[in-house]
Amino acid sequence: MGFGDLKSAAGLRVLNDFLADKSYIEGYVPSQADIAVFEAIAAPPPADLFHALRWYNHIKSYEKQKASLPGVKKALGKYGPADVEDTTGAATDSKDDDDIDLFGSDDEEESEEAKKLREERLAQYESKKSKKPAVVAKSSILLDVKPWDDETDMAKLEECVRSIQADGLVWGSSKLVPVGYGTKKLQIQCIVEDDEVGTDMLKERITAFEDYVQSMDVAAFNKI
């Protein structure tokens, strides 16, 4: 968020673009959000940035009422288009915030120290994060394997299916479900690791047993 550096031409251009289809920085009434951004601008925007200029002149007309406008003034980086990097930095905030002032009264030193501390903390967080074992994404798939007719040896069919081995594939329970005219289909459960095994691969290998398997479908697919 934020508009970048509002004292630069680039920042004003971001503001101008943002205001092209809005009357106010936030919502549909003038608020502290507008005042916050207004105070960050040094002078009226140039005439070619006419959306920004329109907004500027409008907010200027609220000068007398600015304390009574609704909302709470937030840091400049909290307003504006979501995809703009917040360049307002710690330096401007630290002047007001007593909590960061742990390392002395000199502003320059302080922001250096604060930066170092932040980097240290970031490094610590990263190392902690990498130590955590990665959680493997798994899914439970229920497959319907259909034979050619009721003469097909379902036990053999099941054997063939279970013979399919793959890294990350574990076969579960199975049962025979009648589909009509004496024919039964094999419903078998398996647990797969998403990265290792896919349903396409399973389908290929199961339907490879052409003597027994007419087709295979995924009856259910649940993420674990």
Place this chain on the structure above:
Amino acid sequence: QVPVLQTNSGPGLTGLVTIAAHLVRRARKEQLLGSTAEEKAVVQQWLEYRVTRVNGGASKEDTRTILKELNMHLEDKVYLAGNIFTLADILMYYGLHHIMVDLTVQEKEQYLNVSRWFNHIQHYPGVRQHLSNVVFIKNRLYTNAH
């Protein structure tokens, strides 16, 4: 069809702007008609525009002209009268609603200032009433230089 207002006190009134202005004064909301002489004149100007130019049955050509004129006027203003919300905004909103509802996304971007103003007015408390909310998408698709 011209609206007529019949009240218990005084004669019947005819005419959209006449009735609206009368009701505004009755409700003691005179600021909606402008405060300074200049503001009042500008409000009157747009009320006149609304009645003479923006009426149902305008041709596609007229509609395009109206939108172009309004777009130019609203380039540097938040409201029709500049910085204050007035009756001109309200009546223009109602007058334009049936036009805005039918605009394509591209047209809404073409008349960007009108879209901005329209979106603002329709969110003003009490204005929209039973009219449908015209949607203006947040991310502009046709970003060509104005």
